[in-house]
Amino acid sequence: MIHILVLITLLVWGIAGVFDKKAVAASTNQTVFLLFHLFNFVLLSGLLVISFFTAMHWSFSTQMWLWSSLGAGGGVLAMLLYYSALSRTDASYVLGITAAYPVISSLLAAPILGEALSLPKLASATLVSLGVGLIGTTASASQQKLSARDLRIVLFCVLGAALSWGGVGVFEKKAVSYGNALEGYFAETAWELVFAGIAWLIFKKQGLKFDFSNARIWRFAWLSALCVAVGNYCILQLMKTQSASYAIVITACYPLVLYICALVFLKEKLSKMRLVGIVLVILGGILTELIH
Numbered sequence: 001m002i003h004i005l006v007l008i009t010l011l012v013w014g015i016a017g018v019f020d021k022k023a024v025a026a027s028t029n030q031t032v033f034l035l036f037h038l039f040n041f042v043l044l045s046g047l048l049v050i051s052f053f054t055a056m057h058w059s060f061s062t063q064m065w066l067w068s069s070l071g072a073g074g075g076v077l078a079m080l081l082y083y084s085a086l087s088r089t090d091a092s093y094v095l096g097i098t099a100a101y102p103v104i105s106s107l108l109a110a111p112i113l114g115e116a117l118s119l120p121k122l123a124s125a126t127l128v129s130l131g132v133g134l135i136g137t138t139a140s141a142s143q144q145k146l147s148a149r150d151l152r153i154v155l156f157c158v159l160g161a162a163l164s165w166g167g168v169g170v171f172e173k174k175a176v177s178y179g180n181a182l183e184g185y186f187a188e189t190a191w192e193l194v195f196a197g198i199a200w201l202i203f204k205k206q207g208l209k210f211d212f213s214n215a216r217i218w219r220f221a222w223l224s225a226l227c228v229a230v231g232n233y234c235i236l237q238l239m240k241t242q243s244a245s246y247a248i249v250i251t252a253c254y255p256l257v258l259y260i261c262a263l264v265f266l267k268e269k270l271s272k273m274r275l276v277g278i279v280l281v282i283l284g285g286i287l288t289e290l291i292h
Helices: 002-026 029-054 062-086 091-098 101-113 119-137 148-176 181-205 215-241 244-251 255-265 272-291
Strands: none
Touching: 002 029, 002 215, 002 244, 002 255, 029 181, 029 215, 062 148, 062 181, 101 119, 101 148, 101 244, 119 244, 119 272, 148 181, 148 215, 148 244, 181 215, 215 244, 244 272, 255 272
């Protein structure tokens, strides 16, 4: 069952990246961000309707809501910082640095969750991070030249995104220790909607315009949101029985699926550096399984 959950997460998160690329190509990052969370609103509303007619029992503790809020806040903040960096420079530069989040998660799991910090765990997380970074670094042939000011902003954004994503999985593990995976998913997604609503108000105050008339944007944004939702639920199920460091590192290999999809569907080219990245990710995944 563990490996089934891992496989599903890798597949859906990898496929979601393809849908993200197609959605962003047809609209602005902010529009896609809002449509993504609108899907979550529909999904949570559906869960509430189902729970009403099936008399589903919910048990939300204060601790679960607290830790879920930290996970959701970290996730939304990471996405906003990530999009902000993408608006200023090439995706390759951004992906290369944010790929460090499994290492950060492994470091945070020790003080917050009490998980043992070992050299093999750090080594596996580092291999995966380096592999993903190499795949991302060679994802585009062009790199925009940044001014000194923009470079500082981009560095702040990508480092902040990596730190935020590094904390998300640890907070999720803590949250599901106070309930089941579905409750943890519901609580975190509910908080994400709250934070997305705040982001929308900030966007409006900045005078940003949104065009929701393109059916193509809706289709790809909602397909991405569906894939991410499935993956998020699976990783919460995984965290119920496994350590956070294992769950986070092994599922961080999902860019392999994204890259394979990019090769097949987006017609991207294979390079030597990407091949090295793939090998590092695979080695990191194997090491993670061996020490698990």
